[in-house]
Amino acid sequence: xxxxxxxxxxxxxxxxKLKGKKIVLCHGCFxxxxxxxxxxxxxxxxxxxxxxxxxxxxxxxxxGPGRPVFNQNLRVDSIAALECVDYAAINKWPTAVExxxxxxxxxxxxxxxxxxxxxxxxxxxxxxxxxxxxGSEIRFTHEIVFSSTELLSKHx
Numbered sequence: 001x002x003x004x005x006x007x008x009x010x011x012x013x014x015x016x017k018l019k020g021k022k023i024v025l026c027h028g029c030f031x032x033x034x035x036x037x038x039x040x041x042x043x044x045x046x047x048x049x050x051x052x053x054x055x056x057x058x059x060x061x062x063x064g065p066g067r068p069v070f071n072q073n074l075r076v077d078s079i080a081a082l083e084c085v086d087y088a089a090i091n092k093w094p095t096a097v098e099x100x101x102x103x104x105x106x107x108x109x110x111x112x113x114x115x116x117x118x119x120x121x122x123x124x125x126x127x128x129x130x131x132x133x134x135g136s137e138i139r140f141t142h143e144i145v146f147s148s149t150e151l152l153s154k155h156x
Contacts, residue, residue: 002080002087009052009089010102017106022048025105027096029056031068033078036111039143044109045084047139052087052103053079060094062121095123100130108138115140 004012013023024047030037045051058072068075072090080088091099100108108131114124117138131138 002085003076004087004089006054006089006092006099006102009087012087013050013052013103013105016050017104021050022107023050023052023103023105024048024107024109025052025054025096025100025103026109027054027056027091027099029061029063029068030075030079031061031063031070033075036144038082038084040109040111040141041079041082042084043141043143047107047109050086051084052089052105053085054089054091054096054099054103055079056091056094060091096127097123097130100127100136101134104134105136108136110138110140112140112142 017023024044026041026044030053041051041053055072055075058068061068070078076088076090079085093099096108108127110124117124117128119125128138
C-alpha cells in the first residue's frame with residue numbers, strides 16, 4: 001500500500017533509513033495533476049531511494065474560490081498511482097514544517113521556482129529553518145514548470 005497515514009509513514013521511514021535508504025520528500029497542493037508535477041516527481045525520485053509525497057489538506061489550501069478542484073483523497077490517490085512515487089500521504093498541518101519534523105527526510109525537494117528560498121507566504125523560509133534543525137538538505141528540480149492556478153484560470 002503506497003498511501004499511508006503520516007504516523008505509519010514515519011515509522012516505515014525510520015526502518016527504511018536504518019536499512020541505508022535515502023528518503024526524498026516532496027510536498028504541495030498538487031491540485032490539478034499536470035506534466036510539470038510528473039517531471040518534478042520523476043526528477044526528485046532520482047535524488048534518493050524512496051520518494052514520499054505529501055499533499056496539503058483541503059482546509060488549508062488558499063488558492064482562491066473553488067479550490068482545490070480535486071479533494072485531498074483524489075489528489076493523494078492520483079499521486080500514489082504514479083510509478084515513481086513510493087509513498088503518499090495527506091499532511092495534517094497548513095505547512096510542511098511539522099511533517100518535516102515527523103518524517104525527517106534526507107532531502108526535501110522543491111521546484112526551481114523556489115530556488116531563491118522566497119515565496120510570498122513565507123512558508124518555504126520556515127521549512128528551510130526546520131531542514132537545518134533536523135539535518136536535512138533542500139534540493140531543487142529543473143524541469144518544465146506549470147501553475148495549476150494559471151492553467152485553471154486560462155483554460156477553464
